[in-house]
Amino acid sequence: MVVATVAETKKQKRALSGVLLFDKSTGFSSNQALQIVKRLYRAEKTGHTGTLDPLASGLLPLMFGEATKFAADLIDASKTYRTKVRLGFSSNTGDAEGELTKVSTRALESITLDEVKQVCAQFVGEIQQTPPMFSALKKDGKPLYEYAREGIELDRPARTLLIHQLDVMKVEHNTIHGEGSCTIELEVNCSKGTYVRTLGEDIAKALGTAGYLTELRRTAIGDLKVERAYTLDALKVLGESETPFDALDAVLFPVDALLGSLGKVELNNEFARRFSHGQRLPLSLVDAKPGRVRVYGETSAQDVNTEVSNTAFKGNSRFMGTGILETDGKGALLRPDRLIQVNL
Known part of the structure; x- marks a missing residue:
């Protein structure tokens, strides 16, 4: 059995996913801010979108893990x-x-x-x-x-x-x-x-x-506001608590927080499994708006239940990624666009 030393444990990276709304102060670059927060979280994979110059302050979304796949979605946002x-x-x-x-x-x-x-x-x-x-x-x-x-x-x-x-x-x-x-x-x-x-x-x-x-x-x-962001000082306070990672992780938004402007498709277990394998899905959606959508899969077997809306899903679901919805007035075809790793 191999026992990790204290030093090795401290350096161990964490594979977490989510979005941190960071309130950057002046005096350092966006990349410097990212590296500071990355070390604080001991995050394995990070990224940011919407660069701020050292002179500028304010909202800088930082992405962890699977959220980095959707960093480009904020580039087009106002x-x-x-x-x-x-x-x-x-x-x-x-x-x-x-x-x-x-x-x-x-x-x-x-x-x-x-x-x-x-x-x-x-x-x-x-x-x-x-x-x-x-x-x-x-x-x-x-x-x-x-x-x-x-x-x-x-x-x-x-x-x-x-x-x-x-x-x-x-x-x-x-x-x-x-x-x-x-x-x-x-x-x-x-x-x-x-x-x-x-x-x-x-x-x-x-x-x-x-x-x-x-x-x-x-x-x-877009819909992300600086009022919900955390400064570096605030994050350091969380990092000094009794359970620092629990406190830090609690302020992360889910991966799909970057995609609030997209429509939404909800799939049952079987459809979700097929979608995660890259399969195209024929859906009985007549009035759906074509284009890129968020896709969610149910974590328990139910009847096929799909809809496109901007309302929160009331059942037990998990974000799977984005898809492209094609419609012809009689039905719809959903094809995978960008998927994240999920266990359904």
Whole structure:
């Protein structure tokens, strides 16, 4: 019999699955945050989606185990941010980390709340946005920010984006180092690929001046909200309890928390078994909406009972993965898309 030493036990990785809503603070990257939490959980397999720069804080979903298979599902989800834009100065990076240059094109004290609201209204809906040079987009396999650090400016095609909502929370006038200053606070809900730094710069330009981001906080990704997220300090407190892993695991959301926008199909034992083996299933669904769906299998034998809805399953079921539902008005065919390991 082989007995593990204390050191080996401490290093042992755990094969757990779930989603942690993490509230990242400023000062470290998304990957650094992931590695810290991974060590805290002693997790075997981890991943994250929706990268936040070191300057940014807020919601960063971290995936464990089987949940990593669905990380890409959050990429297409809309994002909500709270941000502050200081007017009258430009930054070569678009944020407080860059080199600042004063721009005296108009009197900042004349900027009013009504004017900012009118300008921001022009940015709601479809917009064209040119990605910043200080970004991770690549040209010939090299990130744009590396070109920018070398003083090289490249042509970047504008991209079509969607600003779902843009609210002006506050316009604040104050004095910094003896000079008048104006900062606008915004909340924006936008499509994937939106650079809030660039949006802030474009709004400032439309106001007749320049601007850069001083704060950026992500408050939501799709239906996931930062109010339900845990900070690193809060996780460390759980990790110091009498049963640390029980406490830490209790705050994880199930794997399917990433897929709340998808429809739902529920299968009985026999259909679930066949689905888990990669078989296509003919279903008696007439009014079902075709497309990608969440699939759940019952853990006890019952009559075939399938439905598509967004309501919680009231019986004893287990998430199996996603499927593609094809319909012809007379019935439906469910084929496996992305499966997770389950024991039915």
